[in-house]
Amino acid sequence: MPTPEEAAGLVIEPPVTTSVPPGQGVVHGLAYDAGGRRLLDGIDLDIQAEKFTVIMGPNGAGKSLFLRLLHGLIEPSAGSIHWGGKSLDDQVRRQQSLVFQRPVLLRRSVAANLEFVLNLRGRVDPAAVRAILRHVGLEAQAGQPARLLSGGEQQRLALARALALKPRVLFLDEPTASLDPASTAAIERLVGEANQRGTTVVFVTHDGGQARRLADEVIFLHRGRLLEQTPATRFFDRPTSSEAADYLAGRLVF
Amino acid sequence: MQDFSQAFRLAFELVFSADADLLEIIVLSLRVSLTAVAIACVIGLPLGAAIAMGRFRGRNATIILLNALMGLPPVVVGLLVYLMLSNAGPLGWMQLLYTPMAMIVAQTVLITPIVAALSREVIEQLHNEYAEQFRSLCVPTSKAIRALLWDGRYSLLTVLLAGFGRAVAEVGAVIIVGGNIDHLTRVMTTAIALETSKGDLGLALALGLVLLVLALSVNAAVMALRLTATRHAYA
Numbered sequence: 001m002p003t004p005e006e007a008a009g010l011v012i013e014p015p016v017t018t019s020v021p022p023g024q025g026v027v028h029g030l031a032y033d034a035g036g037r038r039l040l041d042g043i044d045l046d047i048q049a050e051k052f053t054v055i056m057g058p059n060g061a062g063k064s065l066f067l068r069l070l071h072g073l074i075e076p077s078a079g080s081i082h083w084g085g086k087s088l089d090d091q092v093r094r095q096q097s098l099v100f101q102r103p104v105l106l107r108r109s110v111a112a113n114l115e116f117v118l119n120l121r122g123r124v125d126p127a128a129v130r131a132i133l134r135h136v137g138l139e140a141q142a143g144q145p146a147r148l149l150s151g152g153e154q155q156r157l158a159l160a161r162a163l164a165l166k167p168r169v170l171f172l173d174e175p176t177a178s179l180d181p182a183s184t185a186a187i188e189r190l191v192g193e194a195n196q197r198g199t200t201v202v203f204v205t206h207d208g209g210q211a212r213r214l215a216d217e218v219i220f221l222h223r224g225r226l227l228e229q230t231p232a233t234r235f236f237d238r239p240t241s242s243e244a245a246d247y248l249a250g251r252l253v254f
Numbered sequence: 255m256q257d258f259s260q261a262f263r264l265a266f267e268l269v270f271s272a273d274a275d276l277l278e279i280i281v282l283s284l285r286v287s288l289t290a291v292a293i294a295c296v297i298g299l300p301l302g303a304a305i306a307m308g309r310f311r312g313r314n315a316t317i318i319l320l321n322a323l324m325g326l327p328p329v330v331v332g333l334l335v336y337l338m339l340s341n342a343g344p345l346g347w348m349q350l351l352y353t354p355m356a357m358i359v360a361q362t363v364l365i366t367p368i369v370a371a372l373s374r375e376v377i378e379q380l381h382n383e384y385a386e387q388f389r390s391l392c393v394p395t396s397k398a399i400r401a402l403l404w405d406g407r408y409s410l411l412t413v414l415l416a417g418f419g420r421a422v423a424e425v426g427a428v429i430i431v432g433g434n435i436d437h438l439t440r441v442m443t444t445a446i447a448l449e450t451s452k453g454d455l456g457l458a459l460a461l462g463l464v465l466l467v468l469a470l471s472v473n474a475a476v477m478a479l480r481l482t483a484t485r486h487a488y489a
Contacts, residue, residue: 073389090392097390104387107405116401117391165391 022084022095022168023049023200025070030079032065032224039065040224043079047202052195054211054232055204057221058247063204064101064173066221070202071098071171083169094121097162098171101178103154105146110138110157113146117161136160136190152183159190169200176210188214208248212236220244257455264456265463276457280464283441286354286428287421290361291369294417297362298369299410303399305370306378320374323367328360332430335360339431352433357441360427365417372413376406408483412476419472423465 025047032040040062047053047070055063068074070081072088083092106113111129118124133139136156141149146157155175162170172191176184192214195201205211211218215232220241227241239245268276305316337343339351339359350356380402388398403410425443432439434448442461449458 071390073386093390094392100387104384106384106401120391120393120397 020085021049023198024084025169025200025202026082026085027070028080028082030066030069030081031077032062032069032074033077038077038224040069040076043226045219045226045229047200048217049200050195050198051216052192052201052203052214053217053219054215055202055219055221056206056208056211056247060223061221062224063221067098067171067173067202067204071096073098094165095168096171097165097167097169099155099158099162099173099175101174103158105154105157108146109143110146110149111142113157114161114164117164121165132160132164137186150183152179152186155179155183155187156190159187163190163194167199169202170194172201172203174204174206176205176207184210208236220247222247261455261459265459268457268460269463273460276460276464278437279440279442279445279461282354282439283422283443286357286441287361287418289358290365290421291414291418293358293362294366294369295414298366298417299373299403300399301366301370302373303377303402306374307381307395307399307402317371317374320367320371324371326364326367328364328424328426328428329430331364332360332427335363335427335431351431352435352439354432354439356431357428357439360431361421361424364424364427365421368420369413369417372416373406373410376409376413377402380406408479411479415472415476415479419469422468 027043027045027047030040030043031038043066055066057063065074069076072081072093081088083096086092106116108116111133114129114132115124118129130139130142133142136159138149138153138157138160141153146154149157159172159175170191175191176187179187188210191201191203201214203214212232215235218228218230218232218235219226220228220235220239220243222241222243228235228239228244230240235244236248239248305313305320335356336351338345339348339356340346341351350359381398384398384402384405388401393401423443425447428439428441429444429447432441432444434440434444440448442465446458446461446465449455449461
């Protein structure tokens with residue numbers, strides 16, 4: 001009997017053995033300028049393959065910008081990003097997916113949104129579409145216009161669309177920022193399962209509780225600089241920077 | 255006043271008796287304008303999409319030019335097409351002047367900028383919304399254009415209706431290149447102009463009524479499309 005994930009076709013094939021796993025990211029000397037200001041500066045870090053990495057930091061720290069750079073949606077002003085030992089190009093990006101804070105759904109039905117992305121990677125199997133929608137609890141809404149779904153359902157569809165591509169790396173930019181607790185739990189469960197299946201997850205959140213629940217490792221950004229990259233338990237118990245300590249204590253960080 | 259009432263009576267009689275001359279003129283008008291709209295779509299929609307999605311030097315100037323061309327005076331278009339198609343013109347060998355084809359060419363020239371400029375606006379708005387997601391998914395340009403055209407279908411249909419409304423109601427271009435020849439190139443607008451100048455208000459009014467009904471139908475269709483789009487959350 002196949003598992004629900006196998007039935008939904010979400011199980012990732014094991015990577016071809018190379019020296020660097022495809023889900024491992026290496027960032028070196030990363031900087032980004034816009035409008036005459038340096039918004040990110042001197043970021044060096046490694047993102048461990050198949051781990052759950054959470055990016056935290058106060059508003060304006062550059063978290064979403066960093067995520068877009070990691071996925072190659074924008075070009076850095078300086079420095080480099082490699083995934084699986086390769087520079088970021090379309091071939092590498094096809095092994096990645098990004099879920100935005102506000103889901104961008106096509107003006108089509110729920111099933112057609114899923115078919116669109118599956119069609120990008122090959123033939124669309126209606127049974128696979130149904131299985132994926134069942135997996136994320138949207139099978140009954142398959143024929144509905146996607147934009148008529150609730151916020152939580154829209155985000156689940158966006159996540160289903162991202163997972164349907166079987167990404168090695170899954171980026172999420174505050175995907176539960178405007179969702180109720182039940183919808184948040186559903187998203188966390190689906191992302192957690194993907195991580196268990198071997199997908200590297202890079203997750204931006206402001207929610208400390210959520211980060212505690214999910215993270216293997218925490219990256220803390222402040223004013224465009226990397227202040228901490230530590231295992232989650234250590235970050236929450238003994239943050240090394242005063243900015244991170246203030247942030248966790250709910251104090252304003254300037 | 256008696257003349258007017260007689261004219262109205264005659265007009266209604268012509269319409270409701272399905273007068274053969276009247277029907278011939280209406281059918282030709284629709285054939286010319288619908289063909290012009292179809293050709294304008296084939297040229298205008300991809301052009302609008304390319305300008306909406308492209309980033310090239312002179313893009314803003316192109317948009318300004320395209321927007322300006324939406325206001326092309328029909329008589330000027332008629333004159334230019336006449337010069338091109340007349341025996342002394344570069345396309346004179348095609349012998350199209352004073353044929354329905356010449357009228358189709360003139361209306362196509364008139365409405366292609368409308369279709370291209372308005373579809374550019376529709377597609378650019380949608381593209382701005384989808385661009386980052388499409389980049390993330392590595393959607394090839396051809397598939398992106400098809401997706402934008404499909405997802406913008408309701409708005410684009412209103413663009414086509416706007417083009418049709420402009421084409422079917424114009425008189426200046428088709429009278430110059432068509433010549434308003436009875437049973438050959440006489441369409442509703444040119445017939446109205448001629449019959450009015452002759453004082454035959456009955457036929458002119460009958461054709462005017464048909465044009466008004468067409469204009470109302472086009473606007474009703476636009477409204478219905480917008481309501482449908484909103485109801486299905488595609489807007």
